[in-house]
Amino acid sequence: MSEPAITARDLTRRFGSFTAVNAITFEVEQGEVFGFLGANGAGKTTAMRMLIGVLQPTSGSATVAGFDIKTQPERVRRRIGYMSQKFSLYEDLTVRENITLYGGIYGVSNQDIATRTGEILTRIGLEHAGNELVRDIPLGWKQQLAFSVALLHRPGVVFLDEPTSGVDPITRRRFWELIYETAAQGTTVLITTHYLDEAEYCRRISIMVDGAIAAMGTPTEVRQAVGAATLDDVFLKLTRPGAAA
Amino acid sequence: MSDGPAVEARGLVRRFGEAEALREVSFEVGPGEVYGIIGPDGAGKTTLFRILVTLLLPDAGTARVLGRDVVKDLWDLRTRIGYMPGRFSLYPDLSVAENLAFFAALFDTTIADAQATIAPIWVQLEQFAGRRAGALSGGMKQKLALCCALVHRPEILFLDEPTTGVDAVSRKEFWDLLGRLREGGLPIVVSTPYMDEASRCDRVSLIQAGRFLVTDTPTEISRGYPRPLFAVRGPNVLGLLSALRRFPHTAGAWPFGEALHYTDDREGADAEQIGRELTAHLEAAGLSGVSIAPIGASIEDAFMWRMAQERAA
Numbered sequence: 178m179s180e181p182a183i184t185a186r187d188l189t190r191r192f193g194s195f196t197a198v199n200a201i202t203f204e205v206e207q208g209e210v211f212g213f214l215g216a217n218g219a220g221k222t223t224a225m226r227m228l229i230g231v232l233q234p235t236s237g238s239a240t241v242a243g244f245d246i247k248t249q250p251e252r253v254r255r256r257i258g259y260m261s262q263k264f265s266l267y268e269d270l271t272v273r274e275n276i277t278l279y280g281g282i283y284g285v286s287n288q289d290i291a292t293r294t295g296e297i298l299t300r301i302g303l304e305h306a307g308n309e310l311v312r313d314i315p316l317g318w319k320q321q322l323a324f325s326v327a328l329l330h331r332p333g334v335v336f337l338d339e340p341t342s343g344v345d346p347i348t349r350r351r352f353w354e355l356i357y358e359t360a361a362q363g364t365t366v367l368i369t370t371h372y373l374d375e376a377e378y379c380r381r382i383s384i385m386v387d388g389a390i391a392a393m394g395t396p397t398e399v400r401q402a403v404g405a406a407t408l409d410d411v412f413l414k415l416t417r418p419g420a421a422a
Numbered sequence: 423m424s425d426g427p428a429v430e431a432r433g434l435v436r437r438f439g440e441a442e443a444l445r446e447v448s449f450e451v452g453p454g455e456v457y458g459i460i461g462p463d464g465a466g467k468t469t470l471f472r473i474l475v476t477l478l479l480p481d482a483g484t485a486r487v488l489g490r491d492v493v494k495d496l497w498d499l500r501t502r503i504g505y506m507p508g509r510f511s512l513y514p515d516l517s518v519a520e521n522l523a524f525f526a527a528l529f530d531t532t533i534a535d536a537q538a539t540i541a542p543i544w545v546q547l548e549q550f551a552g553r554r555a556g557a558l559s560g561g562m563k564q565k566l567a568l569c570c571a572l573v574h575r576p577e578i579l580f581l582d583e584p585t586t587g588v589d590a591v592s593r594k595e596f597w598d599l600l601g602r603l604r605e606g607g608l609p610i611v612v613s614t615p616y617m618d619e620a621s622r623c624d625r626v627s628l629i630q631a632g633r634f635l636v637t638d639t640p641t642e643i644s645r646g647y648p649r650p651l652f653a654v655r656g657p658n659v660l661g662l663l664s665a666l667r668r669f670p671h672t673a674g675a676w677p678f679g680e681a682l683h684y685t686d687d688r689e690g691a692d693a694e695q696i697g698r699e700l701t702a703h704l705e706a707a708g709l710s711g712v713s714i715a716p717i718g719a720s721i722e723d724a725f726m727w728r729m730a731q732e733r734a735a
Contacts, residue, residue: 216589217560316463342587343463343615345630346722347729350676357660372616373590377679378659396680409590416591 180243182207182334182365183228187237190223197223199388200237205381207333210356210366212376215385216416221369222338224385228367229336230254242333255283258335262342264323268312272303275311276326283330290329297325301355317348324355328364335359337368341375353378373408384415391415426489428453428578428609429474433483436469443469445632446483451611456604458623459613460721466632467613468508471582474611475505488577501529504576506567508583508613514556518547518566521555522573529574536573542602543569546595561592568599579603581612585619597622617722628725635728640721647719647727649673650693652700653681656712665707669700674730683723684714 183205190198198220205211215221226232228241230250239246242256266275273294280290298304301321306314311322320340327335337356341349353375360366368379376382376396383393392399392415396408405411429451436444444466451457459467472478474487476496485492490499512521519533522540526533537544543565550558555566564584571579581600585593597619600610612623620626620640627637636643656662659677666675666684673687686696693716704712719727 216591339587345462345465345729346617346726347676348462353677354660354663361660371587371589374618374679378677409594412590413594416589 179207181205182209183211183239183241183367185224185228185237185239188224188227188234188239189236190227190232191235196388198227198234201385201388201390203383203390203393205334205365205367207365208360208363209381210360210368210379212379212382213367213369213385214373214376214382214412215369216412219385219416220388221385225336225338225367225369228253229257229259255330256333258327258330258332260323260327260335260337260340262339264319264340266311266319266323266326269310271308271310272298272314272322273307275322276329279326280329285330293329297322297329301325317344317351320344320348320352321355324352328359332364334365334367337366339369339371341370341372349375373412376408384412386415425453427451427486428455429457429485429487429611431470431474431483431485434470434473434480434485435482436466436473436478436480442632444473444480447629447632447634448483449627449634449637451609452624454604454607454609455624456600456610456612456622458620458626459611459629460615460617460620460626460725461613461629462615465629467629468582469632470629471505471507471580471611471613475503475580476500501574502577504571504574504579506571506579506581506584508586510563510567512555512563512567512570515554517552517554518558519551521566522569525570526573531574533573536575539572539575539606540569543572543599559592560588561595564588564592564596565599568596572603577608579608579610579612581610583613583615585614585616593619617720617725620721626721628721628728630725630729630732633732635725635732643721643724644719647724649689649727650686650691650696651717651719651723652684652686652693652697653678653715653717654684654700654704654712655681656704656709658709661707661709662704662712665704665709666700668707669703671696671699674726676726678720678722683717685723685727 181204185201185203187200187202189200213221227234227246228239230246230253241253244252246253276294277290298307303318341352356366381395382399383390392403399411403411403414405414427450432448434444434447461467473480474485476492476499487499488502522533547565585596604610625639628635662682663675666672671687674685676683697714700714
């Protein structure tokens with residue numbers, strides 16, 4: 178196996194006296210789909226912001242796509258894709274214009290942009306809507322478009338922050354099939370989600386509680402380690418130790 | 423509280439320009455019932471709620487809440503309805519206690535008078551009484567919003583996506599709270615995009631593209647799944663999916679948590695027979711280490727089946 182796509186060693190971030198991320202250590206292999214789970218406020222977003230090179234750690238270290246997030250954050254940013262929860266497509270631009278704009282920002286050549294625009298539209302079944310404003314296309318397509326745009330510059334690692342909120346169950350599954358295809362082509366995927374059934378689609382997961390990683394492994398390993406039948410129960414046991422039935 | 427239906431909607435239609443947000447929606451909520459409206463973003467849930475809480479006029483159809491017409495009797499209704507909108511609508515710069523006091527004052531009541539109603543929620547919020555509402559966690563914001571919706575002791579509660587974006591444990595806690603409110607006989611109409619929450623409701627309607635796909639108890643909706651359904655497990659998910667979709671009798675194959683769900687198109691066919699054929703088909707496709715087991719449908723299976731039928735129609 179080649180070197181890991183993500184390596185974090187005692188990665189820590191404090192805000193004043195509050196420790197948002199507390200010495201987390203983990204590795205993600207190339208082409209792996211890794212689920213990054215935790216309750217609201219557990220530190221997922223802070224950890225992710227460090228890994229994508231927009232927030233400096235207080236201590237510890239991490240490399241992403243071969244670069245150090247502390248000393249080479251701009252190179253990290255160039256080698257990763259990021260899809261935020263409120264995916265940052267321009268609503269007033271058309272589908273094609275969004276692809277062209279992001280391609281330009283990431284330094285993709287005009288020729289590649291043209292080829293990849295065609296590929297993206299075919300892949301997500303949006304050929305008919307290339308010239309429509311993004312604001313006029315359904316949410317499910319926006320999500321798939323935002324994901325495709327995050328992959329436009331062929332990043333080694335892509336970060337997805339709750340990409341499937343609010344869509345119907347069929348659209349949600351189509352999105353996961355895109356994720357599987359992407360991973361099968363060698364791109365590493367780190368994803369956060371509130372749908373615990375989606376965590377089961379990941380090869381491995383980690384569950385953050387109060388800034389630390391409380392459990393990590395394949396979904397089966399995590400269920401066994403925590404002694405719970407479902408990931409719902411795992412979550413309940415880890416985040417509300419007193420409340421578990 | 424009356425014994426008549428808590429909500430009676432007949433043929434509700436609402437358009438926004440060209441878009442039909444609601445297409446002839448009819449349903450009834452019984453007294454003391456917890457009724458779920460379940461569907462994705464953009465299905466029409468919020469439009470329906472806004473009509474029922476007298477904030478939006480329907481283009482056609484009628485609706486009565488607590489026996490009162492939502493158009494003609496709106497002033498009477500507004501003091502009787504508790505409404506928690508989908509978007510957090512409290513004052514972020516006011517403290518938890520100030521928000522609650524403000525909503526109590528709007529309805530000419532006090533927090534003390536509301537204690538009996540809000541007690542189960544307030545015990546969880548009290549420790550944050552002095553904190554700015556904007557600085558609360560997602561789960562606590564929802565609880566405060568629920569408290570504010572209850573402070574005037576309404577006779578019915580409308581909760582529009584109270585658990586969206588909240589983590590799984592906070593969602594469970596929120597539903598536990600609703601369970602306690604329903605013990606007091608309060609009818610609750612609640613919408614959600616999370617299919618697994620259907621089981622917490624007495625009855626649900628699945629909504630998609632402005633139309634109800636089905637209305638029933640969660641158990642009956644699951645039981646009514648019309649085709650043999652199987653959980654298929656194996657190491658190569660993408661390979662399994664594509665092989666299952668090439669099987670001549672496939673009526674659907676989707677990832678479902680740690681398994682794939684496969685629906686066979688042969689109504690009433692023998693499960694063992696299908697299992698043997700599937701095993702042979704998958705082995706011929708070079709997929710080994712696969713397990714196949716007949717299963718009962720979840721609400722999500724049922725929703726997806728109905729959606730696929732609508733699309734095909």
